[in-house]
Amino acid sequence: MKTDSTVQDGILFVRFSGDLLGSPDSQQILDTVNSHLGDSILNCAIDLSNVRYINSTGIGVLVSLLTKYRSRGGELILISPAEHPRKMLAITKLNAIFTIVDDDAAAVEQLKTVS
Template sequence: MKTETAVQDGILFVRLSGDLIGSPDTQQLLQSVDQHLGEELRHCAVDLSEVRYINSTGIGVLVSLLTKFRSRGGELVLINPADHPRKMLALTKLNAIFSIADDATAAAQQLKTVN
């Protein structure tokens, strides 16, 4: 899995590609996000458009990220999940928990409406 992070307008944007299946990559992702949380960020957008496959560990990572931001009074939005991640979110009924946006602009607009 490949991870890219950027902060724009007070929002942490995380772009993932490859397979989100729980390997040293997921620990690296969580550590990277934790470093940014030290910058007092409260909102995050995770781009899943290039994630081919996600398993239960990957779902757990997304839930962990959601919890981190909500516990700070913020929010996390998923951007355009690819077919398999979208099916897994529906199967686990987490599509009712996560906000989903079509693109980064829509995600930023959703996050700006959250206090």
């Protein structure tokens, strides 16, 4: 799995590609996010459009990140999950917990209302 991150408009954008399966990927993701939490970045948008497959460990990482942001008064949004991640979110009923948007612009707009 590949991870790319940028900060834009005070929002951490993290883009994943490949399969989100757990170690060592989960540690890489947590390290990326933790490195920005100290920068007082309270909101995060995770792009899942290029994630082919996600398992329970990958879902757990997303839940962990959501908890990190919400416990600091921020929010985490998922951008355009691909077919398999979208199905996994629906099966686990986490699609009711996560805010899911179609693109970066919608994520920025949604996160502006949180700040």
